Amino acid sequence: MGDLGHVEGTSFVIESRFAEGGTERLPGLADDLVRPNVDVMVTAGRVATGAAQRASDTIPIVMSMSADLVGYGLVRSLAHSEGNITGISDLGADTGPKLLEMLRSVAPGLSRVAVLVSPASSLQLLFVTGIQSAAQGVGFTIVPVQVRTAADIDSALSATTRGKAGAVIVVRDAVFLEHRRQIGERAAANRLSTVSDNRDYVDAGP
Numbered sequence: 027m028g029d030l031g032h033v034e035g036t037s038f039v040i041e042s043r044f045a046e047g048g049t050e051r052l053p054g055l056a057d058d059l060v061r062p063n064v065d066v067m068v069t070a071g072r073v074a075t076g077a078a079q080r081a082s083d084t085i086p087i088v089m090s091m092s093a094d095l096v097g098y099g100l101v102r103s104l105a106h107s108e109g110n111i112t113g114i115s116d117l118g119a120d121t122g123p124k125l126l127e128m129l130r131s132v133a134p135g136l137s138r139v140a141v142l143v144s145p146a147s148s149l150q151l152l153f154v155t156g157i158q159s160a161a162q163g164v165g166f167t168i169v170p171v172q173v174r175t176a177a178d179i180d181s182a183l184s185a186t187t188r189g190k191a192g193a194v195i196v197v198r199d200a201v202f203l204e205h206r207r208q209i210g211e212r213a214a215a216n217r218l219s220t221v222s223d224n225r226d227y228v229d230a231g232p
Contacts, residue, residue: 043055043056046204047176047201047203049073049200052073052074053077053081055077056074056077056078056080056081057081059078059081060082060085063085064085065085066085066086066088067082067085067087068087068088068089068090069087069090069113070089070090070091071091072098072100073200075087075089075100075111075113079109083109083110085110086112087110087111087112087113088113089111089113089115090113090114091114095107095111095115121223122157122195123157123160124223125157125195125222125223126139126157126160126161126164126166129195129221130164130166132219133193136192136193137166137167137192138166138167138169138189138190138192139161139166139167139168139191139192139193139194139195140169140170140186140189140193140218141153141154141168141169141170141194141195142179142182142183142194142195142199142202143170143171143172143173143197144172144173144174144201145172147199150197150198150199153197154168157195169186169189169191171183171186173201173202175201176201176204176205179205179208179212180208180212183209183212183213183216183218184212184216186216186218187216187217187218191218192219193218193220194213194218194219194220194221195220195222196209196220196221196222196224198223198224203226203227206230207230209227210227210230
């Protein structure tokens with residue numbers, strides 16, 4: 027905004043709301059932004075975008091990251107979104123084969139790979155289906171490990187080791203991102219190679 031000559035507090039004001047991993051708070055936070063009649067809402071992720079859409083069908087909504095927009099009914103088509111939503115579509119669900127290729131390069135003898143997944147996310151389940159298909163061609167066995175809450179992370183990674191998996195793929199998820207350092211530490215403690223398409227997991231370290 028500064029590059030365009032705008033000055034925060036003078037020509038525009040930013041009203042920020044953070045769910046801090048608690049997606050159930052998003053509808054209320056979206057309503058908080060609609061009441062003062064903001065000019066535009068910027069969202070990150072499908073759930074936040076859906077909450078904003080339900081809060082207002084007239085205020086423009088700009089997505090900074092979301093996926094399967096058509097499948098979730100957020101837009102009619104990627105070419106013509108219509109409605110009040112526009113932004114960037116995230117194709118993270120298509121990165122599975124590349125993640126397997128990366129694992130193979132760092133662990134040539136690997137055969138079983140776990141995938142941390144939230145059973146509540148249809149997008150993540152789509153990711154698992156795609157990566158299972160890709161794994162058949164490279165000799166990997168994919169083991170989905172369901173994590174419903176942050177409290178499940180430690181036990182899930184320990185179960186992964188007992189199941190003889192040698193690596194774990196961490197998909198994009200608000201809970202996983204919020205607890206990325208915990209995931210890195212527990213994976214390291216269980217001697218699990220870990221890969222993700224999100225750099226934040228790497229920056230968090232073990």
